[in-house]
Amino acid sequence: MAERTTSASIGRGETRLFLTDEQLRKGIEAMFFAYRGFTADPDLILADYSYGRAHHRAVHFINRSPGTTVNNLLSILGVTKQSLNRVLRTLVEDGLVEARVGKRDKRERHLHLTARGADLERALSEAQRNRMRVAFRNAGPEAVAGFRAVLEEMMDPDMRRHYLDGTDGSA
């Protein structure tokens, strides 16, 4: 039972024990439990603002790509415009996000964080980075490379595009 790998072995008799159902199940549970840790710290901060993860995600990607359009954000987040609009509206009303009418194309709204929005973004991302920094440090650089490699392979191709777009070249 432990060796049911569906596609047993590669070229030179490699057994691929890391592809057993049991190993895959551990990977699945690792994703589940780790994602909870991943969101736990920002969630505490968000509760103070009575915001949710949807606000966090919007603020994160506006910070990453200042001046991004609503449509672009929509495709990154993978939600409907009604859902995103509800979040953006509260962020604009609360003065955390500014939606500037496009110069070339006046239909577009270019999104920017205000000073207060940048403050929230900093608080959220620092909390999240702190946990990840400890995890990275404890696991070491080679583990981090593996972590990134597996996660990248797990993404849908469209999402992988967005992921790689956000690279500054040195990554």
Next chain:
Amino acid sequence: MAERTTSASIGRGETRLFLTDEQLRKGIEAMFFAYRGFTADPDLILADYSYGRAHHRAVHFINRSPGTTVNNLLSILGVTKQSLNRVLRTLVEDGLVEARVGKRDKRERHLHLTARGADLERALSEAQRNRMRVAFRNAGPEAVAGFRAVLEEMMDPDMRRHYLDGTDGSA
């Protein structure tokens, strides 16, 4: 900017470029985009049953630990009993889960999958494993070890306990 690591270097002048804010941000986005891929395939199946991810999680952990109690499931899933109860009730009503009164302690309910419940579990976990198998295979065994190491470090200690509990020794 690229080298702001908060705790600059270790013993023998290691620069720790993998701990820059930019690298941490990539890790954060990797988690976000990969988790979407991770849930995408089961979500399609669940839609046919008009179930959600909460049902998937319950079915997964009942399958992993047959006879587990409601309280134990509660602490694994990290939700309120009211929230879990709603999900369990539908699963019991639909004949996917059986809740057996405890023999020693009759207050407890020991949860088991029925044959139909096991069918759904198989469909869901096969879909999820297929994606993970491809990701693991493309990334290779060393990357998988790193993936597991980083995720384990990212968990809250309580969750890590549950994660390690589910190990069959060979993992």
Next chain:
DNA sequence: TTGGAAAGTCAACAAGGCTGACATAAACTG
């Protein structure tokens, strides 16, 4: 025998997804 733990239930609420329909302005196209 009594206190407290385990489980279940009811009610109310909120976040954040979804669909569908519709409005407006701007850009594009023939």
Next chain:
DNA sequence: CAGTTTATGTCAGCCTTGTTGACTTTCCAA
């Protein structure tokens, strides 16, 4: 210029899944 497409916003309603609070029943254990 007329018609179509695109980008955005908005209203209404629905669902899942989380929450809190209050309460009951069952039953183990001191």
